[in-house]
Amino acid sequence: MGDLITNLGLGFQVALSLDNLLFALLGCVIGTAIGVLPGIGPVATISLLLPITFGQPATTAIIMLAGIYYGAQYGGSTTAILLNLPGEVSSVVTTLEGYKMARNGRAGAALATAALGSFFAGTVSTILVAASGPLLTQVALSFGPADYFSLMLLGLIISAVLAQGSVTKAIGMVVLGVSLGLVGTDVQTGQQRFTFGIPELSDGIGFVSIAMGMFGIAEIILNLERPESRNVLSSKVGSLFLTRAEFMRATPAVLRGTALGSVLGILPGGGAALAAFGSYMLERKVSKYRHEFGTGAIEGVAGPEAANNAASQTSFIPLLTLGIPANAVMALMVGALIIQGIQPGPRMVEAQPDLFWGLIASMWVGNLMLLIINLPMIGIWVKLLQVPYKYLYPSILIFCAIGVYSLNNNVFDVYQTLFFGLFGYFCSKVKLEAAPMLIGFVLGPMMEEHLRRAMLLSRGDPMVFVERPISGTLLAIGAIALGAMLLPGLRKGKDKALAE
Amino acid sequence: MKLNTRDLIAGGLLLGLAIIGLWLNTDHTLGTARRMGPGYMPMLAFWILGGLGASVMLLGLFNGPNPLDKWTKLEVIAVPAAVVAFFLVYLVARGAGAPGWYPLGFALFAACVTVSMAEGWRPIGLVHAGMATFGLMLEVFGLMVALAATLTVAAFAEKTHSVKGVIGMIIFLCVLCWWVFIRELDIRVPLWPTFLVQ
Numbered sequence: 001m002g003d004l005i006t007n008l009g010l011g012f013q014v015a016l017s018l019d020n021l022l023f024a025l026l027g028c029v030i031g032t033a034i035g036v037l038p039g040i041g042p043v044a045t046i047s048l049l050l051p052i053t054f055g056q057p058a059t060t061a062i063i064m065l066a067g068i069y070y071g072a073q074y075g076g077s078t079t080a081i082l083l084n085l086p087g088e089v090s091s092v093v094t095t096l097e098g099y100k101m102a103r104n105g106r107a108g109a110a111l112a113t114a115a116l117g118s119f120f121a122g123t124v125s126t127i128l129v130a131a132s133g134p135l136l137t138q139v140a141l142s143f144g145p146a147d148y149f150s151l152m153l154l155g156l157i158i159s160a161v162l163a164q165g166s167v168t169k170a171i172g173m174v175v176l177g178v179s180l181g182l183v184g185t186d187v188q189t190g191q192q193r194f195t196f197g198i199p200e201l202s203d204g205i206g207f208v209s210i211a212m213g214m215f216g217i218a219e220i221i222l223n224l225e226r227p228e229s230r231n232v233l234s235s236k237v238g239s240l241f242l243t244r245a246e247f248m249r250a251t252p253a254v255l256r257g258t259a260l261g262s263v264l265g266i267l268p269g270g271g272a273a274l275a276a277f278g279s280y281m282l283e284r285k286v287s288k289y290r291h292e293f294g295t296g297a298i299e300g301v302a303g304p305e306a307a308n309n310a311a312s313q314t315s316f317i318p319l320l321t322l323g324i325p326a327n328a329v330m331a332l333m334v335g336a337l338i339i340q341g342i343q344p345g346p347r348m349v350e351a352q353p354d355l356f357w358g359l360i361a362s363m364w365v366g367n368l369m370l371l372i373i374n375l376p377m378i379g380i381w382v383k384l385l386q387v388p389y390k391y392l393y394p395s396i397l398i399f400c401a402i403g404v405y406s407l408n409n410n411v412f413d414v415y416q417t418l419f420f421g422l423f424g425y426f427c428s429k430v431k432l433e434a435a436p437m438l439i440g441f442v443l444g445p446m447m448e449e450h451l452r453r454a455m456l457l458s459r460g461d462p463m464v465f466v467e468r469p470i471s472g473t474l475l476a477i478g479a480i481a482l483g484a485m486l487l488p489g490l491r492k493g494k495d496k497a498l499a500e
Numbered sequence: 501m502k503l504n505t506r507d508l509i510a511g512g513l514l515l516g517l518a519i520i521g522l523w524l525n526t527d528h529t530l531g532t533a534r535r536m537g538p539g540y541m542p543m544l545a546f547w548i549l550g551g552l553g554a555s556v557m558l559l560g561l562f563n564g565p566n567p568l569d570k571w572t573k574l575e576v577i578a579v580p581a582a583v584v585a586f587f588l589v590y591l592v593a594r595g596a597g598a599p600g601w602y603p604l605g606f607a608l609f610a611a612c613v614t615v616s617m618a619e620g621w622r623p624i625g626l627v628h629a630g631m632a633t634f635g636l637m638l639e640v641f642g643l644m645v646a647l648a649a650t651l652t653v654a655a656f657a658e659k660t661h662s663v664k665g666v667i668g669m670i671i672f673l674c675v676l677c678w679w680v681f682i683r684e685l686d687i688r689v690p691l692w693p694t695f696l697v698q
Contacts, residue, residue, distance in 0.1 A: 052680075052685060055685060166507070166556070166559075168552055168555055168556050168559065169507070169510055169511075169552075169556055171552055172510075172511075172514045172549065172552040172553060172556060175545055175548050175549045175552060176514060176517065176549060178545050179517070179518075179521060179542065179545045179546060179549060182541060182542050182545065186528075186538035188538075189537065189538050191528065191538040193528060193538055193539075193542065194521070194524055194525075194542075217627065217628070217631070220623075220627055221623045221624045221627055224623035224627070224657055224658060225623055390655075390658040390660055390661055390665075391665070391669055393627070393654070393657075393658070394630075394650075394651050394654045394655060394669060394673070395669075395673055397627060397630055397631065397650070397651075397654050398634070398647055398650055398651065398673060398677065399677075400631075401631055401634040401635075401650065402634075402643070402677060402681055402687070402689075405634075405635075405638060405689070406681070406685075406687040406688075406689070409688055409689070411600075411601050411605065411635040411636075411638065411639065412601050414631060414632075414634060414635035414638075415601060415604055415605060415608060415632070415635055417631065418608060418628050418631045418632060418635075421627075421628055421631070422624070422628060425624055426513075427510075429506075429568070430506045430507075430509045430510040430513070431506050431507075431510065432510050432513075444545075447541075448541040451536070451541065452536045452540075452541075455533055455534055455536060456534060456535065459534055460532060460533040460534030460535075462533065
């Protein structure tokens with residue numbers, strides 16, 4: 001306990017330095033902005049801004065990128081409540097009750113519930129990250145190569161199982177990502193693989209190019225094809241204060257949402273959107289006021305909003321302790337760290353205490369900032385919606401182009417991004433998800449290294465993966481997760497939960 | 501038959517990539533399970549990928565119907581036309597002695613513009629054509645001109661743009677990019693046309 005306080009002290013020292021405060025604020029502001037704007041999400045934004053962060057110290061860069069991620073969860077709820085327009089996937093459920101509350105004249109109360117619930121969830125989950133981080137790291141340090149391989153495999157399986165749509169296609173995309181990760185120089189023999197003699201490919205396919213192309217550019221086109229439907233109604237916000245009765249109803253929902261969100265955030269493939277859906281389902285089952293659902297029940301705002309924020313914080317746990325990304329945003333964080341020369345993993349706590357504790361402390365500071373950015377300044381954010389998409393998409397495009405060029409000062413990266421833009425568009429047309437591919441791409445090279453090392457140590461005996469207790473358990477969980485998806489009942493339930 | 505066209509294409513894509521990968525992988529030594537060579541992991545990955553692709557296709561025969569969006573005649577013609585344009589322009593540019601990545605850039609630009617002749621492909625074609633324009637112009641014409649050209653091309657992807665609006669947007673974004681990328685981040689790109697500055 002004493003350690004925790006000392007460490008958090010160090011963290012706050014880092015997080016409260018002027019530079020880091022400014023960049024946390026910048027991240028939160030950008031996050032809120034893209035959260036408000038439909039058509040651009042945190043994955044696209046973070047990949048867009050990755051090249052810009054290279055000049056900064058690693059800690060500052062990660063603090064800013066993290067701010068974008070959880071800032072987007074706050075921003076998304078604003079438009080969901082006021083305009084029935086989810087700015088992010090994670091706030092789709094908020095529209096269900098939040099907009100109804102706004103129509104009933106309780107928009108202010110809904111916004112306050114969302115913001116305060118998020119803040120509470122953010123605080124709790126930040127403490128959770130701080131407390132569980134070092135513990136899990138200790139466990140992770142006892143992992144051998146075989147255990148690591150199985151852990152990554154489990155991560156990939158679960159992220160595919162939880163992905164939208166067909167599990168087979170999601171696993172296919174994961175494996176495709178792993179295969180793309182193999183392009184480049186083989187670390188152990190120095191042989192060039194799948195480079196077609198192109199020198200630019202000897203370091204592998206550009207991570208930023210894939211992320212920008214599949215999430216930034218492809219998204220632009222999909223948005224352009226959809227007719228714009230943004231009727232900016234200036235509904236009255238009204239009083240931000242909750243009545244006593246509302247407060248009493250929202251509190252237990254926030255608590256349940258925080259707990260559920262914290263758990264779902266840690267799961268690979270989980271994250272904010274899944275947590276919000278899960279919490280809404282839960283509230284509809286357990287709330288005493290379930291008959292009010294659909295007409296503006298405050299529980300339906302408080303629970304999901306707390307859950308999505310809790311999940312977006314706890315999804316940092318696998319990244320910070322094991323070096324394994326739980327979702328596409330975390331895959332981008334891995335990319336950002338690797339480009340900074342830091343290998344994410346259990347040694348990060350020891351080797352980079354500034355980064356580890358600074359990031360945790362900054363999450364809490366960022367949540368506090370978001371509360372201030374969001375509640376009193378809601379009018380400004382709603383105004384932002386008046387920027388039409390036809391001016392937004394060219395801006396995104398040129399930021400992509402300049403950013404990706406500045407990575408290596410090479411136009412090849414621009415063309416590479418263009419290629420992945422086309423590929424990403426094609427994939428979305430045939431319903432192949434891009435997120436599992438990105439996670440596979442990041443984990444692929446690490447998996448190969450651990451596989452080779454494990455097989456060398458076991459003298460070529462593949463049974464090592466089953467015989468080692470940790471590895472065996474992880475594989476068993478993976479097998480159960482896959483097997484469960486074969487049961488038609490469960491699969492239908494999942495589809496229903498994700499389809500709304 | 502309940503054909504799921506989307507799944508058939510998706511599975512075919514995965515299977516096709518796996519076969520190409522396995523074929524390319526014949527260059528690499530496999531090694532043994534104990535001492536894996538550079539070809540071992542790719543072999544595993546591509547076999548699994550191929551298996552998954554095949555099963556997606558197989559399932560796609562039954563779990564439909566899920567047809568693709570209807571394509572107009574022009575949209576159907578535009579795709580092979582773009583592929584032809586790509587290779588044609590690439591070969592011509594290579595033959596004309598364009599250095600570095602310019603042949604690729606010209607070819608991508610030509611393909612993207614060709615595909616945009618069909619109205620349905622205009623967003624995807626022109627946004628990517630804008631990207632190719634940027635790659636082609638940046639190093640010779642400098643950031644400002646390249647931005648203006650890119651934005652102009654990309655603006656055609658949206659029907660409701662007006663001339664005034666596009667000009668305003670170009671000026672605003674040029675200033676913004678100068679401020680962010682040149683003044684603040686100091687990235688190494690020529691700002692103005694290199695042949696004018698010298």
